Amino acid sequence: MCTGLPRTACPLRLFALCILLSHAAAYFGLTGREPLVFLPGTFANEPPNGKAHLKRCEQMTLTRRQKRLCRRETGLAETLRESVRLSLLECRYQFRNERWNCSMDGRGSLLKRGFKETAFLLAVSSAALSHALAKACSSGRMERCTCDDSPGLQHREAWQWGVCGDNLKYSTKFLKKFLGQKRVSKDLRAQIDAHNINVGIRAVKSGLKTTCKCHGVSGSCAVRTCWKQLSPFQDTGHLLKYRYDTAVRGHSVTNSATGETELASPRRHSNTGPRLRPTELVFLEESPSFCRPSRYSAGTAGRPCSKDTSCSSLCCGRGYNTALHLTTLSCHCQVRWCCHVECQTCLREEEVYTCKKH
Template sequence: MHPSRERALLLPPPLRVPLAAAAWCLLLLQADAYFGLTGKEPLTQFPLLGPSTNPTHWKAHLKQCDLLRLSRKQKRLCRREPGLAETLRDAIRLGVVECQYQFRNERWNCSLDGRADLLKRGFKETAFLYAVSSAALTHSLARACSAGRMERCTCDDSPDLENRKAWQWGVCGDNLKYSTRFLKNFLGQKKVGKDLRAKVDIHNTNVGIKAVKNGLKTTCKCHGVSGSCAVRTCWKQLSPFHETGNLLKLRYDGALKVFSATNDAMGHSELASPQHHSHLAKGPPAPRATDLVYIEDSPSFCRPSRYSVGTAGRTCSREANCDSMCCGRGYNIQTRMVTFSCHCQVQWCCYVECQQCMQEEVVYSCKQ
C-alpha cells in the first residue's frame, strides 16, 4: 500500500479530551483497516532491533512513527524511542484481536464500524475500549523491554529479585515498572481532567493498566545436577494477555454508572456511583480503582446506527445466544458442508499424514 494511502486510513475526526489517550484508543480501533486483521491470526513477533546508529534502521523507525496516528507529543516520544513504533503496532494488534474475541458472542462485537462516534460517548463499551487499549500498550511495552526490542529499557530490575543471576541463565523479566512509567507520560496523565468525561476516561485507562499488573507473577527455575535446586533464579513474568482480556470483560459486565459529586472534605469533585455500596461514613460512594465506569446507558446495538451495523446476518448459537443477539427477530437456519482433517497418523520419521473428511454443519444467523 502506498504510504499516502496508509496515512489517509488513519485520520480520525476530532475527539474530546484527554486528547493523547483518545488518539491512542482510536488508533487501536483502526487497526483492522491498517493491518487487515480478522481476529484469528497469531500475533506478529518483531525481530530484534539493529543498532540505532544504522541510518537505514533509523529512517525506517522515523517513517513508522510518522505513519501512526498519534498526537504531537506522542509522535515526538515515538521518534526519540527506537523500537517504540513497532511496539505500538504490536499493541494495536494485541488489543483489537482481544477485544473482538471477548465480544464475539455479544450484540456489540468490537467492530470498527461506528468506532469514532462510539468514542465520543460515555458508554460501557467505550470504557472497555479505553481499558483494553491501555492494557495492550502496557503489556506490549513490558514484553518489548525484556525481548530486547526497545533500546532505552531492558529486563526487569526489581530489587527483591536476583536479576543478574537470572540474566546469566538466559532469562529476562518483563519490565512492567518501565512500561507503566513510560505509559503515563505517553498518554499525558500527569493531571487529572476537570470534567466528568475526562475523569472517566482516565479512570478506565488506569483500570487497564492495573489489570496487567494483576497478572504479574514471579517465576522461578531451579538449576543443578539431575534437577536439583543448587541454584534458583526468579524473575517477573506477565500472564498471557488473554487472561487480562478475561479480567477486563468481567469488569465490563460489572461496570458502574457514575456521576460527579463534590467531596466536602477535599473541596473538589470526584466520581461517585449509587450502585456502589460504600461503608465509609463520609464522602460520596466512590467506585473502586478496579471498576470500569460509564456515564451513559448503551444503545441496544440491535439495528444499524452510528455506533454499529446491528446484528442482522450475525452467526449465533441456538442454545447460547441467538435469542439475545437476534433481538427477538428470529434466526435463519442453513446447512453447509465443511472439510476438516481426520484419521491423522504419524509417519516415520517426522510428519503427520491426514485424510480430508467432510461433514454437514448447521449455521444459525440473525434475521433482518
C-alpha cells in the first residue's frame, strides 16, 4: 500500500513515492542533516543469494507483485537500495546551495504536493533506478540480464565487441514492468507524475555513449573494441537539475479530435497545438519559499552559506552570522629519497557564514 500518499500516485507504483524514498530514513537512519560523505553503503557484506536475498525483498515496502519480481531477480533488492543511495546523494548534491536542500525533513508531506521539487524527486528516483539496473546487468549482479551486446552501428564488421556494456535496454523494459505503467490515467496529477518519471528515464538514456579502445601494431587501430557505457550519474543529475530550473507549470486540455484529456504546457494556445515536451519537468503548483520551518522543510536557519554567492538567497533577507574556525592542513611538504613525502601540520583560520534565525 502507498500509505500516506495521494491515490493518484499509487497506480504508478514508483519506488520513489510508494517504496523507497518515503522510507529512506528508516533504511539509512538519516535525519536529513548528515554530510553526504557519511551516507552509508547499500547492504552489509553478505552474498545476495538464497535466504539473504529473499529476506531483503520481504523487508521492503513493495506491492505483492513487486515482491514476486524481487524474489525472482537475484540482486534486485540490492539494486533497489543502490538506486536510493544514488538518488539521495545526487539530490543533495544538486540542491546543496538551494533553500530546499533535499533534506529528509518533511519529505512525506512534500511528495503529496505538485511542486517542482516533487517533480525532481520523481525524475531523479526513476533515473537512479534505471541507471542502477543497467549497471547491475553489466556487472553480473543480476542473473536474468547480461551485457548489452547489440551494437547497432554502421560497418559492424569493423567493430569487435569485447567489453560488457551497460544494459539500458533491459533496464528500461524491466523498469516499466516493475512500476506497472500500463495505461495513462485521466487524473492530471497521475499524468504529471508519469511524465516526470519518464523524464528521468530519458535523462539516463541521453547519457548512453559508445566507448572504444584501439588494438593494433603501433596504435594502428586495426581492430577496435567497443561497448555501450552510461555517463556517470552526476551527469544525469546535472541535466535533471537544469530540467528543474526550466520546469513548466502543466494543465489539462481536451483534445478536440479525440475528446480525451491531455497534459499541456502554458505554451499551448489551442487544442491542436504541440504537446508538452517529453524532456521538460512539469509541476502543478508554486513551491513554498522554504525559508521558515514547515511541514515541507526545516527552513534555512543555521545553514552554512557562501558570503559572495549564496548567503543573500539562502538566508532569505535575515542576514548571516560570521564565525572564525581553525582548521588543520598539511603544509611545507618535501619529497624524501626515495618516494616518501613528509609534511608539517599547519593551522588556518577561516571565516564561516551561517544564516540567522531571525
